[in-house]
Amino acid sequence: MKKRKFGMALSMFLAAGTVLAACGSDEAETGNEGGNGSGGEAETSEFSxxxxxxxxxxxxxxxxxxxxxxxxxxxxxxxxxxxxxxxxxxxxxxxxxxxxxxxxxxxxxxxxxxxxxxxxxxxxxxxxxxxxxxxxxxxxxxxxxxxxxxxxxKEHEGSFLVGVAAGLTTESNKIGFVGGVESDLINKFAAGFKAGVEAVNPDAEVTIEFAGDFNNASRGQQMAAAMYGSGVDVIYHAAGGTGNGVFTEAKNLKEQDPDRAVWVIGVDRDQYEEGQVGDNNVTLTSMVKRVxxxxxxxxxxxxxxxxxxxxxxxxGIQEEGIAIAESQDNLTQEILDTIADYQQQIVDGEIEVPSTLE
Amino acid sequence: MFERFSRFQKILIPLISVVLGLIVGAIIMLVSGFNPIQGYAALLKGSLGESFYIGETIRQITPYIFAGLAVAFAFRTGLFNIGVEGQLLVGWVASVWVGLAFDLPKIIHLPMAILAGALAGALWAFIPGILKARLRVHEVIVTIMMNYIALHFCNYLIRFVISDEQNTTDRVPESASLKSPFFETLTEFSTMHYGIFLALAAVIIYYIILERTTTGFELRSVGFNQNASEYAGMNVNRNIVLSMLISGAFAGLGGAMEGLGTFGYGFIHGAFSGVGFDGIAVALLGGNVALGIVFAAALFGILKQGALIMPLESGVPTELVEIVIAIIIFFVASSYIIAYLLQRLKKGAK
Structure with a gap:
């Protein structure tokens, strides 16, 4: 009995081996050619x-x-x-x-x-x-x-520019900031943003809050709901995945009432696509970090x-590592000109953007 | 898992599952346009091909052995300890903390830090154990929840108590470190450390406790049938708590290996390390027996480590290994199908 079982196991292993071998033989050759090709390349270029x-x-x-x-x-x-x-x-x-x-x-x-x-x-x-x-x-x-x-x-420099956009766009003079986790890095975003708003609209009030998490979209949505509910019309998020909740809330509001002014400012990448809802788009602009x-x-x-x-x-801006997003449909030419003006001032060193809150 | 099968089947079923898993993996590679032979060759090279990779694989196997033992130990007493991940994390932080807090000679400091890890893991497992014993709260629910508490509690400790609002703690001093300059030189700067010896010692301890002591007999007996055990005069509640304590201690030791060996510091985890959850699969594949767990942990270590170099060497994405592991577990879990097929084939051969 046992012998038979062993034979069984043995033949299964052998079968597996044959199947595997058969699978591979053809492609192994082409694969090797590819390997040689890249090997040849390595000789010519010296840097990897x-x-x-x-x-x-x-x-x-x-x-x-x-x-x-x-x-x-x-x-x-x-x-x-x-x-x-x-x-x-x-x-x-x-x-x-x-x-x-x-x-x-x-x-x-x-x-x-x-x-x-x-x-x-x-x-x-x-x-x-x-x-x-x-x-x-x-x-x-x-x-x-x-x-x-x-x-x-220099995230604070880019945040300053989107702050300018927020300060000029807001109608309620209430602006929100949703940060991921309170830390030196995220404070840089908040500080630059606040300075940017204050530069163009001293009357506007910036509410700064932190989610305590970079990956909690529902928390982001709750925070955004509270902010929009209290009259805030522009929210800048520096909160990674949590920020997706901010977009969700803004899109919901826009869907219910297309005339309502709700804006989100994106971060790290051009987040224009995230803000698309029907024919409208809630992404005002984005602060782009060119990794x-x-x-x-x-x-x-x-x-x-x-x-x-x-x-x-x-x-920073000068090194082209920080920029305002290329999707600019939601910004008026006037705002864009103002942003360009401030951008030049930052590059020229006329404005020193703060990188810490207070 | 395999109590109803013959001894031979117990060994054969995991083996067949592994082979089937690898075959299905090969088919998936083929369908996705990769070369399975190159893929598996890269996997072997990346896990056992050079001394550096062997070192990394052994390092990877170490916590898998502990996590596997932790899950298996509870399982033998009829308990599902899903909280190994959390117990591992608290063990990690506790060992690093003791490592940083004291300044002692190595011969006292290192064992103390390791024991702190075991103790913390045991305490973390004690809570679901006592809840189960006293109030019959199902340990699966409690251990899962305890994982989240452990994750965030440990992150808090690391950020605000052990370090000064940093993302990582300082490195533990040499006197509490498992790091091995000898192995590092031998394996060309791999992160292999002395933990593997402790892991193998733990396997022997596991075997002795379960198979060679009265306590182990009682624990297993409770696992087979609680009512019968109680009728025979055993204290079922005491055995449940004891089983969770020992299981948690194994898990905590696994965390100490990461804290004092692999990394040498604690850091804020954005998500679970996954070692504790893989431990469930290791225990399952290893049939909850000492030697089986060693082989299962070795297989997991080889697969996970080899996966890292597969994209570079063969273009196969690392995710494929996750699929292979999942399929192996699938086949082990559905062992009755394999047993049934073996039965049929046997009859057919007659």
Whole structure:
């Protein structure tokens, strides 16, 4: 009896092996050709760059995705192929993967490795100290090490500009700000926004609230409902996924009463699409953080042998790392002109935008 | 899980499930236009191909063993401990906290930090245990809820108590660290640490408690039939609480391995680490027996670790491994189907 069962098991394993082998043989050859191709590419181009995502993953519609788009653009501009010897990304499925992915990138001879997001700060510091021949860059945070470049953004400058838009658009003179988690980073958004509103509309009142969570859309919706209910007509959110709830509430209100003035100001990306409701759109404008520009810029500098190791680079309006969104249908030409005016003043250094609340 | 099957079937069913899972994974790769052989070759390379990857895989296996033991221990007493994730998190924070709070020689400090992790996990599991024993509140509900409390409570502790409003705590000093410079050199800077020895020791302890002591016999007996156990003079409530305590201690130890070994610090978790939940699958696949859990944890470690390099080496997305794992679990969970088919095939062969 037992012998038969063993035979059974054995034949199943063998069958599995044959099936697997049969599956692969054809494609293995084509796959190898592809492999050779990219190998050849690696000989001609001497620079390769990789990025390690945080747990949001490369399709998070936020900064991981933006960073990857930057790398793809950099690859296209410089004739790099995706894969070893060119450019690639490593997806982190949980926090323990950061160090592993960093090391794997180094072991595959990537010259520059980006860590996307402040969650990777510790990991990048640890690996950079061990792997001194490779250059690293961390986005949205500051890490120590001579071979690490820290990339941060002047979010307060962009927030100032959308604050100008809010101050000129509001009719009730009541404006809201919904932040994710109260922290130095989010306070930068709030401070710049408030300063922008006050610059053009000293009578307007800015209510600043924090959700305590970046990923709680229902909380965002509740907060937005309370704000709109109290007469607020423009809300700027710097709250990631929580901000989606702000959009939901604004769209609901717009759907019930298309004549009502409800606006949302988006963040990080151009969030025009999020605000579409029927023929109307509730997205006034968005404060865009060009992670892709920063990634391309640092990659380029590293390729040219000018890697800013040990430095903290701040991308603001002047460096084209911060901008107002390209979708401008909901802003009048007058407002756009005023924004452009203030933008010039910030670039010229005539206005110093505060980066902390009080 | 497999009590009704013969010993041979108990071993055969998980094996067949794994093979079936891999085959279905291969078919999915093929249908999606990838090469399964390249995919699995990349997976093997990324988990066992170089000393660095072996180190990372062993590091990954360590908490899986603890989480698997925790789930299995409670299961053998008839309890579903879904709260391993939460117990692991509190164990993590407690061990790091003790690591940071004291300045002692390593020979005292390290065991103290590890024990703090076990204790915290046990305490966290004690609550659902006592609720179950005294008030018959179902432990599944309580343990699931305790996970969320653990997540946010630990985040609070890390941000406002252990650190000064930071996202991470300081690194634990060398005297409380499981990090191993020897293994790091041996495996070219992998994060492998001494925790694997503790994990293997825990497997032996698990075996001895359950299979070789009177307490273990009572625990298992309660798992088989509470009424009969009570009739035989066993204290069912005491055994329920004890089982949860030991289960939680295993989970807390798993957290201590992450806190003192893999990371060396605590940090604010945006979401669950997932190790505790994977522990349920590890226990299921391992048939809740000591050796089975080691093999199941090893398989999980290899799959998860190898997945990371699959996109680069073969273009196959890491998500495929999640699918393969899900299919393996599906087949194990529906073990009766496999047993039935084996029966049929046997008859057919006659």
């Amino acid at each position: 760059v990789a990025m390690v995502t945080d747990t949001g993953g490369v399709d998070d519609k936020s900064f991981n995705q933006s960073a990857w788009e930057g790398l793809q653009a950099f690859g296209a501009d410089n004739g790099l192929e995706e894969g070893t010897g060119g450019y690639t990304y490593f997806q982190s499925n949980n926090d323990a993967d950061y160090v592993t992915n960093m090391n794997t990138a180094v072991r595959n001879d990537f010259d520059l490795v980006f860590g996307v997001g402040f969650l990777l700060t510790e990991a990048i510091q640890q690996v950079a100290a061990q792997q001194t021949d490779t250059n690293f860059a961390i986005i949205d945070s500051v890490a120590e090490g001579d071979n690490v470049a820290s990339i941060t953004f 892709d520009v920063a990634v391309q810029d640092v990659s380029k500098r590293a390729m040219d042998g000018d890697f800013p190791g040990g430095e903290i680079i701040e991308y």
